[in-house]
Amino acid sequence: MVNTALQKQYPFSDNKLDLDGLGYHYLDEGVGPPVVMVHGNPSWSFYYRNLALALRDRYRCIVPDHIGCGLSDKPGDDRYDYTLSRRVDDLERLLEHLGIRENITLVVHDWGGMIGMAYAVRHPERIKRLVILNTGAFHLPQTKPFPLGLRICRDTFIGTLLVRGFNAFSVGASFVGCKHNPMDTELRALYQLPYDSWQNRIATLRFVQDIPLSPGDRGYDLVSSVADGIGQFSALPMLICWGELDFVFDKHFLAEWRQRFPAAELHSYPDCGHYILEDAKEEVIPLISAFLDNTEQV
Numbered sequence: 001m002v003n004t005a006l007q008k009q010y011p012f013s014d015n016k017l018d019l020d021g022l023g024y025h026y027l028d029e030g031v032g033p034p035v036v037m038v039h040g041n042p043s044w045s046f047y048y049r050n051l052a053l054a055l056r057d058r059y060r061c062i063v064p065d066h067i068g069c070g071l072s073d074k075p076g077d078d079r080y081d082y083t084l085s086r087r088v089d090d091l092e093r094l095l096e097h098l099g100i101r102e103n104i105t106l107v108v109h110d111w112g113g114m115i116g117m118a119y120a121v122r123h124p125e126r127i128k129r130l131v132i133l134n135t136g137a138f139h140l141p142q143t144k145p146f147p148l149g150l151r152i153c154r155d156t157f158i159g160t161l162l163v164r165g166f167n168a169f170s171v172g173a174s175f176v177g178c179k180h181n182p183m184d185t186e187l188r189a190l191y192q193l194p195y196d197s198w199q200n201r202i203a204t205l206r207f208v209q210d211i212p213l214s215p216g217d218r219g220y221d222l223v224s225s226v227a228d229g230i231g232q233f234s235a236l237p238m239l240i241c242w243g244e245l246d247f248v249f250d251k252h253f254l255a256e257w258r259q260r261f262p263a264a265e266l267h268s269y270p271d272c273g274h275y276i277l278e279d280a281k282e283e284v285i286p287l288i289s290a291f292l293d294n295t296e297q298v
Contacts, residue, residue, distance in 0.1 A: 005186050005189075005190060006046075006190055006193065009046075009049060009187075009190065010046055010049050010190075011053075012027050012029055012049070012052070013027075013028075013029070014071065015027065015028050016072075017093070017094055017097055019067065019090060019093060021079075022067055022072075022073045022075055022079065022080060023072060023073040024064065024065070024067060024072050024073075024090060024093075024094060025045070025064070025065040025070060025071040025072040026045070026062060026063060026064040026065065026094060027045055027048075027052060027061060027062065027063040027064075028060070028061075028062055028098065029052050029056040029060070029061045029063075030052075030055065030056030030057060030058070030059055030060050030061050031060055032058045032059045032060050033059055033060065033103050033105065033128075033296065034059070034060045034062060034100045034103065034104050034105065035055055035059045035060065035061050035062070035104075035105045035107060035292065036062045036063075036091075036095065036100070036104055036105065036106055036107065036116070037051065037052070037061065037062070037063045037107040037108075037112075038064070038091065038106065038107070038108045038109070038112030038113075038115050038116040039063075039064075039065070039066070039069070039070075039109060039110070039111075039112050040109050040110020040111035040112045040113070040135065040207075041069070041110060041111050041169075041203070041204060041207035041208070042069075042169045042170040042173050042191075042195065042204045042207075043069075043109070043110065043173070043191060043275070044065050044066075044069045044070025044071070044191075044194055045063040045064065045065045045070050045071070046070065046190060046191065046193075047109065047191075047275065047277060047278075048061075048063045048107070048277065050277065050281055050285055051107070051277060051285055051288060054285050054286075054288075054289050055288075055289060055292065058293075059105075059292065060100075062094070062095070062098065062100065064090070064091065064094055065194075066087055066090065066115075066203065067080055067082075067086075067087075067090060067203065068080070068082065068202055068203025068204075068206065069194065069203050069204075070194050071194065074194075074199060074200045074202060074203065075202075076199070076202065077202075077206075082202070082203060082206035082207070082210060083210055083218060083219060084114060084115065084118065084210060084212075084219040084222055084223070085118075085219065085222055087111075087115045088115055088118040088119050088122070088222075091115060091116070091119050092119055092122065092123075095119075101123075101126055102125075102126055102128075103126075103128045104126050104127050104128055105128055105129040105130070105131065105292060106119075106120060106127060106129070106130050106131065107131040107133065107288070108130075108131070108132060108133065108135050108137075109133040109134060109135050109276075109277070110134065110135055110249070110274070111135075111207055112135060113132065113135025113136050113137045114135075114136065114137055114223065114226065116137075117137035117226050117230055118137075118222060118226045120230070120233065121225065121226050121229035121230065121232075124229075124232055124233070127233065127236065128236065128237075129236055129237045129238070129239075129291075129292070129295055130233060130236060130237070130238045130239070131238075131239045131240075131241070131288055131291070132238065132239070132240045132241070132242075132257060132264070133240075133241055133242070133276050133277065133284075134242055134243055134246050134249040134253075134274050134276055135249055135253075136249060136253050136256070137226055137227065137230050138223065138226070138227035138230070138256060138260075139212075139220075139223055139224070139227060140213065141252040141253060141255070141256050143252045143255075144250070144252035144253070146213060147247060147248055149172075149247075150208060150211065150248065153168075153169060153205065153208045153209075154208045154209050154211060159205075159208075160205060163201060163204055163205040163208070164198045164201045164202070164204075164205055165198060167192060167195055167196075167201055167204075169201075169204050169205075169208070170191065170192045170195045170201070170204055171188075171192060173191070173274065173275075174187075174188035174191045174192060175188070176247065176273060176274070177273050177274040177275035177278070177279070178272075178273055178274075178275050178278050178279040179243070179245045179271060179272055179273040179279060180269070180271045180272045180273075180279050180280065181272075181278065181279050181280070181281075183275075183278065187278075230260065231260065233261075234260070234261055234263065237265075237291070237295040238261055238263075238264035238265065239264065239265045239267075239287065239288060239291040240254075240257055240258075240261075240264050240265065240266045240267070240268075241267045241268075241269075241276055241280070241284045241287060241288070242254050242266070242267070242268045242269065242276065243269050243272035243273045243274060243275070243276040243279055243280070244268055244269060244270045244271075244272065245270075245271065245272060245273045245274075246273055246274040247273075247274070248274070249274065254268065265291065267283070267284070267287055269283075
């Protein structure tokens with residue numbers, strides 16, 4: 001039943017790029033100006049399916065699955081370095097492989113914000129527009145305590161057991177990620193589909209363990225450089241769509257985006273959660289579509 005449901009909701013051609021012997025899965029749908037959609041944790045390219053369907057008649061939608069996620073390979077630590085810098089390198093290699101080097105619209109969510117914006121800071125001349133969905137591209141705001149649930153997953157063996165043994169992170173996100181329009185059983189199963197064993201949940205855990213909180217943490221300096229560099233995009237068209245009931249990327253993160261980009265077009269939803277493309281899809285997907293069309297000639 002699940003595979004049939006996946007084919008119905010995710011009617012795309014599969015593509016894979018060989019990254020040093022690892023299969024890096026991505027969607028490449030439609031023709032036109034490139035729209036690169038970068039997912040976070042514990043989701044996968046499935047999160048962007050409805051947006052890709054809405055845009056592919058006039059845009060080229062590129063949607064990768066990070067290594068360890070979605071339909072990409074899920075290697076052990078001996079074959080892949082599960083770090084932010086490697087994620088950015090992977091995205092860069094994909095876009096170079098596809099010859100996408102200009103007029104890029106970046107759509108970012110969750111960890112996709114750090115990955116996508118790190119790429120943008122590397123290649124600012126390639127970026128045309130930004131769509132920001134419940135994410136960050138800077139350190140944890142000073143006003144925001146680090147959530148206890150993430151702390152347990154990041155720093156304890158119990159967290160490892162919960163995430164890799166019981167798929168707690170993916171299962172939990174599928175329940176709490178939508179507040180206004182909760183996922184039904186079938187949809188939750190599709191979000192969890194790639195993460196069906198201890199081995200296949202490695203990236204779900206490594207993403208959390210890779211969150212840099214203090215100087216000296218792996219990736220801390222990279223986050224600092226991205227945070228210092230994103231101001232150069234203040235003149236670009238930017239759309240922010242935000243679910244205010246996100247337990248991580250909440251009002252504190254939104255306030256930081258607003259302070260850094262006061263001219264951005266903002267649509268904030270007080271009754272929606274982390275998976276804003278699911279929770280408010282009837283509003284947000286047309287908003288993104290219209291934003292792209294209205295700014296195409298800018």
